[in-house]
Amino acid sequence: MKIIYSDAHQGHAGAMELRRETFVPMAECPERMAAILAALAGAGFDDTLAPDTFGLEEAGRIHDPDFLRFLETAYPMWLERHGPGTTAFARTFGMRGMAQKPRMDNVDAMLSAYTFDIFAPIVAGTWTAIRSALDVALTGASLIQAGAPSVFSLCRPPGHHASGDLAGGYCYLNNAAIAAQNFLDRGASRVAILDIDYHHGNGTQRIFYDRDDVLFVSLHGRPEEEYPFLLGYADETGHGAGEGFNLNLPMPPGTRIDTYMTAMETAAARIAAFAPDVLVLSLGVDTFDGDPVGGFCLQTPDYLRLGQAVAKLGLPTHFVMEGGYSVAALGQNVSNVLTGYLQR
Numbered sequence: 001m002k003i004i005y006s007d008a009h010q011g012h013a014g015a016m017e018l019r020r021e022t023f024v025p026m027a028e029c030p031e032r033m034a035a036i037l038a039a040l041a042g043a044g045f046d047d048t049l050a051p052d053t054f055g056l057e058e059a060g061r062i063h064d065p066d067f068l069r070f071l072e073t074a075y076p077m078w079l080e081r082h083g084p085g086t087t088a089f090a091r092t093f094g095m096r097g098m099a100q101k102p103r104m105d106n107v108d109a110m111l112s113a114y115t116f117d118i119f120a121p122i123v124a125g126t127w128t129a130i131r132s133a134l135d136v137a138l139t140g141a142s143l144i145q146a147g148a149p150s151v152f153s154l155c156r157p158p159g160h161h162a163s164g165d166l167a168g169g170y171c172y173l174n175n176a177a178i179a180a181q182n183f184l185d186r187g188a189s190r191v192a193i194l195d196i197d198y199h200h201g202n203g204t205q206r207i208f209y210d211r212d213d214v215l216f217v218s219l220h221g222r223p224e225e226e227y228p229f230l231l232g233y234a235d236e237t238g239h240g241a242g243e244g245f246n247l248n249l250p251m252p253p254g255t256r257i258d259t260y261m262t263a264m265e266t267a268a269a270r271i272a273a274f275a276p277d278v279l280v281l282s283l284g285v286d287t288f289d290g291d292p293v294g295g296f297c298l299q300t301p302d303y304l305r306l307g308q309a310v311a312k313l314g315l316p317t318h319f320v321m322e323g324g325y326s327v328a329a330l331g332q333n334v335s336n337v338l339t340g341y342l343q344r
């Protein structure tokens with residue numbers, strides 16, 4: 001299996017996040033990628049490829065043009081307004097009763113309108129990293145379109161919390177959604193996205209919620225207890241033409257592999273009934289027991305079973321990296337998903 005990867009994400013670093021009552025280094029850090037690459041090399045995945053360079057056309061099929069302009073210009077605008085050595089953050093959000101479209105000459109207004117939480121900091125290297133993740137995702141998609149049975153796009157930053165014009169939850173562009181749309185634009189009739197990150201893929205759900213050409217299935221910590229709290233419930237099944245094409249399978253804190261695999265079977269049955277041309281797998285391993293931002297109890301060997309279950313679908317599979325923050329275990333967990341997939 002080819003691994004698509006670029007070092008260009010590394011400048012998206014040094015941002016802090018608020019956890020409980022104190023600022024700590026952001027869990028979504030460059031060291032995650034080094035850990036994954038090391039484990040993959042140890043497991044014999046040595047076919048690593050640098051991405052091709054794409055423009056913003058494909059991203060523009062999912063994301064609002066002003067939102068893309070915001071992501072590109074926010075940091076230089078922030079520097080000009082607030083001085084060097086700082087991280088760009090929103091201080092207000094465009095909630096009910098407030099303007100939903102910002103003035104594009106005011107970076108604070110843009111941050112308020114185009115981010116939905118305090119987990120989308122923008123530093124000097126953020127835009128380069130965002131562009132690189134986009135290239136990594138689209139290169140993976142083009143390899144599958146050329147006939148590869150499976151590819152792993154090792155994207156950073158992740159994407160599944162980002163919607164058409166909102167960044168948040170460490171996510172800026174929705175890499176998996178852009179890949180899914182690209183498959184459709186290049187001739188696929190139906191694409192399924194299976195999101196196994198611990199957190200609900202609220203961005204992906206929102207993007208495809210009223211469509212029947214993309215089935216979105218998500219296994220995640222239930223929003224009664226877990227981020228993003230306002231989306232991810234089982235009764236969100238799609239809207240209009242998309243009714244029945246959104247399947248949320250929320251699970252309680254402490255969920256272990258047996259319960260998880262039951263949900264996987266439900267997901268697999270729905271995906272099989274949809275009969276997609278291709279599967280995009282939003283691969284998060286923050287379901288791991290001990291992940292600093294997760295709440296499930298999956299163990300490292302369990303990820304072999306997840307990979308096997310994905311393989312059982314018998315579909316061309318585009319793995320797109322999402323979350324997973326226990327740096328010590330992250331690499332082996334990811335490697336196990338891919339190994340399990342190839343074992344079948």
Ligand SMILES: [Zn+2]
Nearest residue numbers: 197198199323
């Ligand atoms: Zn997550």
